[in-house]
Amino acid sequence: MKIICIGRNYIDHAKELNNPVPKVPVFFMKPDTALIQKHNPFFYPEFSKDIHYETELVIKISKNGRHIEERFANKYYDEIGIGLDLTARDLQSECKKKGLPWEIAKAFDNSAPVGSFKKISEFEDLNNINFSLKVNGEQRQAGNSSDMIFNFNHIISYLSQFITLKLGDLIFTGTPVGVGPIKIDDHFEAFIENEKMLDLKVK
Ligand code: MG
Secondary structure, three states: OOEEEEEOOEHHHHHHOOOOOOOOOEEEEEOHHHEEOOOOOEOOOOOOOOEEEOEEEEEEEOOOEOOOOHHHHHHHEEEEEEEEOOEEHHHHHHHHHHOOOOHHHHOOOOOEEEEEEEEHHHOOOOOOOEEEEEEOOEEEEEEEHHHEOOOHHHHHHHHOOOOOEOOOOEEEOOOOOOOEEOOOOOEEEEEEOOEEEEEEEEO
């Protein structure tokens, strides 16, 4: 499986990092070795001094497809969960300065903790999903899927023009405002509505 991540999909977050608001989705990928299995901690790596959390809704692809029309895109995913797009901001800033790719800052081992998933049928309205992040019990991020610049169906349709989507692939759909650094001993809890979907300790 593969993990595809959308960048700059919330206007307030694009602005907090001084990035332009995109006209088409910006995407990058993480390998399957970026996944953290449930209940395992994240071990802070030595190569970065400034790893940030980005809380994102994650859609799980349920059917192989390419060149998917937007009106049929809802048939290609059946579950939504929440994940953290962990980003080595110091390494990413160097890459951006030099105009280089971001993989070193985004695709490292364990950079994609993912929590539990809920069936699409359990949501009343996919364009109105509240999600949030608490760090050490204190709320740090809160978003709603209605604030995405590109919605789930548009993302699937767009990505599938370039990359075949396969059963089990995960798509991180972008983070709202409020990203920040993680520290050793931090405790992360991410929620969809009021339900805790992800629990992660940093060591
Ligand atoms: Mg992100």
